[in-house]
Amino acid sequence: MRCSSCAAVAIVDQPYRAGHACAEHFRASVEERVRREFHRQLPGFAGGTIAVALSGGKDSAVALALAHRYFHRRPTVRVVALTVDEGIAGYRPRTLRAAAELTERLGVEHRIVRAERALGTTTDEAAAGLPGTIPCSFCGVWRRQLLNRAARDAGADAVVLGFNLDDLAQTVLMNLVRGDLDRLVRMAPHRVPQPGLVPRIAPLALVPEREVFLYARLSGLPFDHAECPHAHRASRNLFREIVWQLEDALPGTRQSLLRTHARLVERWLAAADAGAPRRCRSCGEPSTGERCRACEYLRGVRAAAVPAGGP
Numbered sequence: 001m002r003c004s005s006c007a008a009v010a011i012v013d014q015p016y017r018a019g020h021a022c023a024e025h026f027r028a029s030v031e032e033r034v035r036r037e038f039h040r041q042l043p044g045f046a047g048g049t050i051a052v053a054l055s056g057g058k059d060s061a062v063a064l065a066l067a068h069r070y071f072h073r074r075p076t077v078r079v080v081a082l083t084v085d086e087g088i089a090g091y092r093p094r095t096l097r098a099a100a101e102l103t104e105r106l107g108v109e110h111r112i113v114r115a116e117r118a119l120g121t122t123t124d125e126a127a128a129g130l131p132g133t134i135p136c137s138f139c140g141v142w143r144r145q146l147l148n149r150a151a152r153d154a155g156a157d158a159v160v161l162g163f164n165l166d167d168l169a170q171t172v173l174m175n176l177v178r179g180d181l182d183r184l185v186r187m188a189p190h191r192v193p194q195p196g197l198v199p200r201i202a203p204l205a206l207v208p209e210r211e212v213f214l215y216a217r218l219s220g221l222p223f224d225h226a227e228c229p230h231a232h233r234a235s236r237n238l239f240r241e242i243v244w245q246l247e248d249a250l251p252g253t254r255q256s257l258l259r260t261h262a263r264l265v266e267r268w269l270a271a272a273d274a275g276a277p278r279r280c281r282s283c284g285e286p287s288t289g290e291r292c293r294a295c296e297y298l299r300g301v302r303a304a305a306v307p308a309g310g311p
């Protein structure tokens with residue numbers, strides 16, 4: 001199999017564009033897609049602080065390496081990496097080590113936010129206290145809120161998330177299936193500023209998961225493969241399977257789901273000022289209801305911790 005752009009041997013096939021790429025053209029094509037998305041999702045960005053959410057996995061490693069590549073020569077731009085430590089034994093300590101190795105290598109400032117300190121609980125502790133709840137529901141809500149606070153503290157103008165094409169296609173489908181239009185509209189990349197929320201962007205949006213992995217490998221980036229011990233309970237797993245099956249039968253399905261999302265958001269924004277969050281009564285963070293979901297989950301954990309017959 002030869003590269004579609006030169007005579008070299010191809011290392012990857014890209015059925016969604018009916019082509020193949022050699023290592024050199026593959027890396028260039030990833031870098032170009034991500035560069036364009038940075039420009040498209042950060043229109044008019046001339047300088048400021050870019051915070052990259054760094055988990056220590058392959059996606060955020062590539063997002064940080066490419067953000068650093070694009071911005072480190074611009075004196076008006078500061079890149080900072082933010083990692084949330086949710087408190088998940090056997091998983092987060094390993095990924096934290098990979099995250100620290102990458103930031104040291106790139107010379108990027110690295111801030112770590114620990115859920116135990118910020119919230120008074122951890123994902124492991126909450127999972128044990130709320131056995132009937134899928135841990136990803138509260139863990140994801142808490143992580144997003146801690147990340148937003150940390151980005152605000154760092155004076156960030158945008159938060160870069162490592163979501164790849166597969167992640168985003170799954171999220172679009174999940175929100176469509178649940179009929180959750182609010183969440184569908186509020187998905188990253190953010191189109192309109194939302195009070196209290198540092199805009200989240202997803203520059204890897206057009207790069208399939210396996211290409212992110214290949215790019216990270218070919219670039220020698222340190223990342224950790226560890227899988228969260230709670231991940232098997234996530235409903236996302238089902239949507240991952242479905243999107244894979246659809247993509248296999250109909251190449252281009254993932255891009256098509258993203259286009260559907262973009263069109264829906266376009267119409268939604270034209271029709272109303274929907275999706276504008278209010279403030280949570282308890283913590284003051286952005287919220288769609290009276291109390292934010294992070295506080296609702298914390299209340300649940302605290303209630304579960306009160307011994308029977310207690311106050």
Ligand code: SF4
Pocket residue numbers: 086088123135136137139140228229230231234
């Ligand atoms: S898989 Fe679920 S529980 Fe584990 S870190 Fe991700 S959101 Fe949290």
Ligand SMILES: [Zn+2]
Pocket residue numbers: 003004005006007008021022023024025026
């Ligand atoms: Zn080539």
Ligand SMILES: [Zn+2]
Pocket residue numbers: 280281282283284285291292293294295296
């Ligand atoms: Zn709150």
